[in-house]
């Protein structure tokens with residue numbers, strides 16, 4: 536019996552994690568944290584009986600306390616609440632399925648408390664990987680990837696010597712706008728960008744997939760997770776999303792992980808690693824699949840990828856600026872305050888403005904985030 540806690544239990548990854556727990560029947564849920572969806576969190580509490588639950592605002596927490604007063608569960612709120620959920624003594628694995636760099640502090644305290652991390656929250660690793668990875672090593676804690684590409688790489692590395700890796704080949708679907716020109720992207724709306732061809736995900740990551748910022752964040756995520764050099768990481772467009780990523784070794788052998796696009800597989804793999812469990816759902820049918828195709832990413836149109844590589848090369852606090860600018864720009868695009876291509880303009884302007892702080896501490900990361908928000912606030 537393993538015990539888990541989930542940050543972001545009402546989201547796309549959070550709800551699928553609970554589906555995995557329900558299907559297996561041997562995962563105990565100690566604590567859940569969500570943003571503002573009181574109704575869904577209440578249903579989750581009634582079904583999974585956590586001892587602790589958190590919501591973003593104290594107002595929402597008050598509402599929930601009234602709703603679940605018949606149950607033995609404590610309701611907390613805010614960053615303190617997220618932190619309490621992250622360090623619950625009985626938890627073995629913390630699933631970080633919250634969106635954005637708000638996950639930094641909770642992830643760090645969970646590692647300090649000796650929890651293994653099933654990591655979906657890539658923004659945290661992108662901005663604080665230089666703190667998180669050494670800390671995890673020191674505390675003998677495992678960072679288990681939930682992101683499908685990173686899970687694929689993790690699976691391909693099973694039983695291999697990491698020193699004999701020559702390249703990590705991250706696959707990308709290319710998103711809903713693959714093949715479009717800059718001109719054609721001028722007037723695309725959030726509704727268009729939210730139609731991902733292969734995956735149903737939260738809004739922010741779906742927009743990130745359309746801009747290729749998601750793949751850029753994943754390059755940085757892979758760098759930290761697998762201790763790779765940037766030059767070893769390549770992005771390959773695989774529009775069918777059948778190959779979830781690949782690893783090439785020094786002898787030229789390439790190991791790939793294939794499957795239907797279902798996040799429950801990487802979630803379950805992270806929760807039970809190194810064990811594989813039965814997982815329902817469709818299987819690949821190679822006879823009827825037809826073609827698997829590959830392309831190079833269009834880096835002239837989709838600037839999310841080259842800008843991410845630039846931020847990663849600059850290092851220090853620059854990935855934080857890249858990520859914070861993106862979080863802010865995506866939110867504005869979703870609210871129809873800016874146009875699609877403005878996202879790239881904001882990223883570029885914020886990065887040009889920033890003076891890199893080397894090896895930033897948590898406070899410096901949060902300060903760089905704040906400065907980026909203020910810069911955008913004043914200019915757009």
Ligand code: NAD
Nearest residue numbers: 543544545546547548569570632633634655656657736737
């Ligand atoms: P989502 O928007 O569907 O869910 C986010 C969750 O975080 C929700 O439960 C929300 O209530 C919660 N949340 C937001 N702000 C909060 C706050 N201040 N306090 C507490 N909870 C808060 O997002 P998602 O698609 O599930 O993505 C989550 C993370 O996983 C992201 O970092 C994303 O990049 C990553 N990821 C997602 C997928 C996917 O298929 N959805 C795949 C790979 C990686």
Ligand code: MG
Nearest residue numbers: 682683684753
């Ligand atoms: Mg991914």
